[in-house]
Amino acid sequence: MPAMQMKITVVSNKARTLEDLRQILEGSVAAATITYVERTGEALDLENADIGLPDLVLLDSPWQDRADMAAVEELSRRHPQSVILLLCPNRSSETLISAMRAGIREVLPSQASRKELVDAIERARKRIPVAVIDKPRGKILAFLSCKGGSGATFLATNLGYALAVAMGRKVLLVDLDLQYGDASFFMSSAKGVVSVAEVAMQVDHLDDRFLAASTIEVARNYSLLPAPEDAERAIEITPKHVENLLNVAVANYDFVIIDLERSIDAVSMKALDCADLIFPVLQALVPHVRDTQKVLRMFRILGYPDSKVRMVVNRSVKDSNLPTAKIESTLGVGIYRFVPNDFANVSASVNQGISILKLAPDCPVSQVLKEMAGDLTGAAKEQESWFGKLFRGERSGLPLN
Ligand SMILES: Nc1ncnc2c1ncn2[C@@H]1O[C@H](COP(=O)(O)OP(=O)(O)O)[C@@H](O)[C@H]1O
Ligand SMILES: [Mg+2]
Structure with a gap:
């Protein structure tokens, strides 16, 4: 069965990071439409971006000491069917627990390697069709x-x-x-x-x-x-x-x-x-x-x-x-x-x-x-x-x- 086409939205405050992620992801992730969104300030509003509903959100959190949980919670409330992966510099157990509570599937280090990123995305992909199949059709x-x-x-x-x-x-x-x-x-x-x-x-x-x-x-x-x-x-x-x-x-x-x-x-x-x-x-x-x-x-x-x-x-x-x-x-x-x-x-x-x-x-x-x-x-x-x-x-x- 061919891999399901996945809609990925990559969000970061830094144009540079977005560019780095683009370099890593383009060519490494098959069967995906990837949109890069530059975020300004704390607010995280994917609603008005012209991207449709993402299957997966890759969120680069810019804060060292707190993992952007309010924005993440809001994101998972608005997009309950999207898988959210968080890239964050601080991976203390506290951060991990609050991330899971906020609905994040996985937390990755900010400097994640190409392989770590691609593997995490492919793991997320496996979850998506299951969710779709589980949902009864009207x-x-x-x-x-x-x-x-x-x-x-x-x-x-x-x-x-x-x-x-x-x-x-x-x-x-x-x-x-x-x-x-x-x-x-x-x-x-x-x-x-x-x-x-x-x-x-x-x-x-x-x-x-x-x-x-x-x-x-x-x-x-x-x-x-x-x-x-x-x-x-x-x-x-x-x-x-x-x-x-x-x-x-x-x-x-x-x-x-x-x-x-x-x-x-x-x-x-x-x-x-x-x-x-x-x-x-x-x-x-x-x-x-x-x-x-x-x-x-x-x-x-x-x-x-x-x-x-x-x-x-x-x-x-x-x-x-x-x-x-x-x-x-x-x-x-x-x-x-x-x-x-x-x-x-x-x-x-x-x-x-x-x-x-x-x-x-x-x-x-x-x-x-x-x-x-x-x-x-x-x-x-x-x-x-x-x-x-x-x-x-x-x-x-x-x-x-
Ligand atoms: N059970 C019924 N008893 C009395 N009048 C009915 C009944 N069902 C429909 N009508 C009348 O028939 C008219 C036409 O219905 P409509 O649903 O527009 O028909 P259609 O879509 O099949 O062309 C309605 O405006 C309604 O007044
Ligand atoms: Mg009619």
């Missing part, structure tokens, strides 16, 4: 309207709210309906500073902090990346951009919910490929079922297994619906959930831009959304949960083990 849920106005955006945005607020998960909603996206209006009156288009195209800068800073926080634990106001912005987005954005997002959120436009193009296809689960939303009406057949045919061509698809029938009205058996036999897949029609509560929510779970937490629509959120959080905990089995065709609705 789940990507894609919502797709089988016919315009079926309620995909309403359900996507409100399921996000249920996962974030009722279940306490960290959720990001990405509005990938690039032309007509309106997801943010369902949850908030706040206007985003940037849209999904600007964020996705910042390939070199896109990391967890950049992403977090670009979102609108619509509720506790719940962020949203709005569609561009200006549809022209969207034209330049490529499938690669979307893949990169989703990779960063799933590493940092428990659930990434994508609201897609109705027509499937290269960009939305990439999002569907990346999704763990797809929720096509339809109403129990003949024209909707007809369009859903086309969507499912497309999924089969794209090679998506039925287990990836959760059919949702929205605006369901007992007695006037098409019979469930008829819909299921026509589509060849089971229905995952029926969401009742509730004009009063849904309209109030949509018109005010406030989640239905907040406005009417006990109404039947909110209940179904909470059930869905419960299924998803249970499924995220247990790989082989009843939920997983249930929707791989064993539809008894009971735990099977």
Whole structure:
């Protein structure tokens, strides 16, 4: 396996030391992008440096008698995932203990040899992939309207709210309906500073902090990346951009919910490929079922297994619906959930831009959304949960083990 590309930031107050370290490190450390930052005074602010999030910080401490602990503590608080190596002149046991307490992985002498430095960096590298692997990846849920106005955006945005607020998960909603996206209006009156288009195209800068800073926080634990106001912005987005954005997002959120436009193009296809689960939303009406057949045919061509698809029938009205058996036999897949029609509560929510779970937490629509959120959080905990089995065709609705 090739060595993981590592982002290293080297910090020192002295230009001379930085230059010496550059001489030592360039050519000695493979698979690394190294940035050299000259620090002025005591403050250590890597936030505004144009370097992204470092995997490893090599900090040359200029003080003889104290090892710069306040700055180090601040650094490890801000960059908990970064490994910090300290170069310091004084390596008393006192210094070592306070360094470890401050979150430093290793303390090296200021005059460390090339070999000592390179060995320490390679030891740190071994720790980094472990940390990345240990971190559970979030789940990507894609919502797709089988016919315009079926309620995909309403359900996507409100399921996000249920996962974030009722279940306490960290959720990001990405509005990938690039032309007509309106997801943010369902949850908030706040206007985003940037849209999904600007964020996705910042390939070199896109990391967890950049992403977090670009979102609108619509509720506790719940962020949203709005569609561009200006549809022209969207034209330049490529499938690669979307893949990169989703990779960063799933590493940092428990659930990434994508609201897609109705027509499937290269960009939305990439999002569907990346999704763990797809929720096509339809109403129990003949024209909707007809369009859903086309969507499912497309999924089969794209090679998506039925287990990836959760059919949702929205605006369901007992007695006037098409019979469930008829819909299921026509589509060849089971229905995952029926969401009742509730004009009063849904309209109030949509018109005010406030989640239905907040406005009417006990109404039947909110209940179904909470059930869905419960299924998803249970499924995220247990790989082989009843939920997983249930929707791989064993539809008894009971735990099977
Ligand atoms: N369960 C429901 N009951 C009543 N009205 C609903 C329900 N779900 C959605 N709607 C209405 O349908 C409209 C269209 O929903 P939207 O989510 O924008 O559809 P889509 O994204 O599929 O095009 C919403 O403005 C909302 O008023
Ligand atoms: Mg929509």
